[in-house]
Amino acid sequence: MPASPPKEVVVLGAGGHAKVVIELLQAAGYEIAALLDADPTPRQVLGHGVQGDDRALDELRRDGLSLAFVAIGDNRRRVALAEAVRAAGFSLVNAVSPSATVSPSAHLGEGVAIMAGAVVNAEVTLGDLCIVNTGATLDHEVSVGMGAHIAPGVAISGNVKVGDLAMMGVGSCAIQGVSIGRGAMIGAGAAVVRDIPDGALAVGVPARVRRQADA
Numbered sequence: 517m518p519a520s521p522p523k524e525v526v527v528l529g530a531g532g533h534a535k536v537v538i539e540l541l542q543a544a545g546y547e548i549a550a551l552l553d554a555d556p557t558p559r560q561v562l563g564h565g566v567q568g569d570d571r572a573l574d575e576l577r578r579d580g581l582s583l584a585f586v587a588i589g590d591n592r593r594r595v596a597l598a599e600a601v602r603a604a605g606f607s608l609v610n611a612v613s614p615s616a617t618v619s620p621s622a623h624l625g626e627g628v629a630i631m632a633g634a635v636v637n638a639e640v641t642l643g644d645l646c647i648v649n650t651g652a653t654l655d656h657e658v659s660v661g662m663g664a665h666i667a668p669g670v671a672i673s674g675n676v677k678v679g680d681l682a683m684m685g686v687g688s689c690a691i692q693g694v695s696i697g698r699g700a701m702i703g704a705g706a707a708v709v710r711d712i713p714d715g716a717l718a719v720g721v722p723a724r725v726r727r728q729a730d731a
């Protein structure tokens with residue numbers, strides 16, 4: 517049987533996160549068709565030229581490209597840009613490392629990144645546009661909301677709920693069954709042992725709410 521042609525993806529964002537994502541997409545058999553950045557200064561990122569800013573999307577769609585990945589770490593920026601990308605007629609692909617372990621019973625949304633060494637266990641739900649970063653572990657039935665970011669080395673026990681747009685900082689953890697609110701930020705190394713409200717900043721071991729903001 518002839519090999520199927522490579523699937524071409526437009527990547528938005530050309531910073532550090534994009535570097536990781538580009539390598540994940542390539543490992544999954546995608547070809548990087550174009551790289552767009554808010555800063556359109558011509559430059560190379562891992563051998564791919566930045567071809568302009570997001571105004572190029574419509575032309576790329578007319579050229580027949582239909583797959584995209586939004587590779588921007590900032591949660592709100594990523595979600596807002598994804599809306600524009602979808603409105604321009606693109607579908608969002610997932611970037612999943614071949615060395616991540618993802619349960620067959622996990623449910624993944626669209627535009628999701630799962631980095632090397634991550635473990636996504638049985639019946640986990642990952643919302644659209646979330647990031648499960650390097651070496652993070654999510655035990656059974658965890659749900660991660662749309663546009664949330666689980667940073668490297670985070671450990672989440674079973675049945676935890678992480679709200680939309682929340683951020684769990686590097687090396688933090690959450691015990692079984694707690695809820696982390698929409699837009700909440702958990703500091704690096706913090707241990708979440710009780711529910712964290714929407715929009716809160718929680719730090720320390722055990723994690724305590726330091727600041728309450730709009731979710």
Ligand code: JB2
Nearest residue numbers: 528529530531532533534552553554555570588589590597
């Ligand atoms: O609206 C946009 C836009 N806004 C910012 N459209 C496009 N196409 N690009 C946009 N950008 C671009 O995202 C910026 O011009 C910049 O080039 C890039 C962000 O790069 P930076 O290296 O600052 O961050 P990052 O998002 O790649 O990575 C962050 O998040 C990761 C998850 C960092 O904190 C990393 O350390 C982290 N691993």
